[in-house]
Each structure stands twice: as C-alpha cells, then as structure tokens.
Amino acid sequence: MYSEKVMDHFMNPRNQGEIPDADGVGEVGNPTCGDIMRIFLTVKDNIITDVKFQTFGCGAAIASSSMATELIKGKTLEEAWEVSNKAVAEALEGLPPIKMHCSVLAEEGIHKAINDYRIKNGLEPWEEKGGHTHSHDDLTDEE
Numbered sequence: 001m002y003s004e005k006v007m008d009h010f011m012n013p014r015n016q017g018e019i020p021d022a023d024g025v026g027e028v029g030n031p032t033c034g035d036i037m038r039i040f041l042t043v044k045d046n047i048i049t050d051v052k053f054q055t056f057g058c059g060a061a062i063a064s065s066s067m068a069t070e071l072i073k074g075k076t077l078e079e080a081w082e083v084s085n086k087a088v089a090e091a092l093e094g095l096p097p098i099k100m101h102c103s104v105l106a107e108e109g110i111h112k113a114i115n116d117y118r119i120k121n122g123l124e125p126w127e128e129k130g131g132h133t134h135s136h137d138d139l140t141d142e143e
Helices: 003-011 060-070 077-081 084-091 097-120
Strands: 024-030 035-044 047-056
Touching: 003 047, 003 060, 024 047, 024 084, 024 097, 035 060, 035 097, 047 060, 047 077, 060 084, 077 097
Parallel strands: none
Antiparallel strands: 024 035, 035 047
16 A cells, blocks of 8 residues: 555656756666656756656656655755665655665666766766665566
C-alpha cells in the first residue's frame, strides 16, 4: 500500500516537464521494469535554481522523481549530491520494498544530471559512492 504522500506526488507531480536549455541532464532507467527517468537542472552560482523531470514508469517512479526534485531545488550542487534514495523514500513516508528501486533511480538521476553539468563546465565528474544496485531479481510478473 502506498502512503498518502506517494499518492499525492503521483497524482499531482511537482516540477514535471522539461528544461530545453538545461545546464545538466541526467537520464537513468531500466527497461526490465520500464522505469525511465530524466532530470533537468538549471544551475546559477552553484545553486540549483530550477529542476524538472520526465518519468515513464509506475506511480512510485513518478512520485520518487517528483519528491527528488522538491528535495534538491534551491540546494547547492554538493547538497543535492548528498540526497540519497533513503531520503527520497523517507520524504515520501515510505515505499514498499519492491518499489525502493524507484528511489534509487531518482538518486542516480540527480547524480547523472550534476555530473553532466560538471562535465559541460570543464569540471571532473564526481565519483558515486557506489553500493547501489538496480536489481529486479525480486520483481514478479505483476509489475
């Protein structure tokens, strides 16, 4: 069962859309579950001034994308980098274990968008801490 917060972000997603001239774009996904997420950033003076997302996937993927954008808007790139999948899930008041991979996608999308921005600006990409997997071994045919 989904929390009210998950349902609210699924039914009324925040920051949905595209930024055509984005400073950084991160795209992540896994065709096995069908979740594909794009995150667009506008950055000014190291602050994320605007963020949008496009997600093709289940309700938990859309809610995770929406919440992730809320968590990083107005933050420095360093603060946004530290937003973990657990922080996204906690802000949504929990996700079912079988849907936690959606919050991992959101974290990975943020990282890819930030590194895209860094590369476009002649900076070294930051190294991900690793340890995250996007496994679908536990999924059923009902997904």
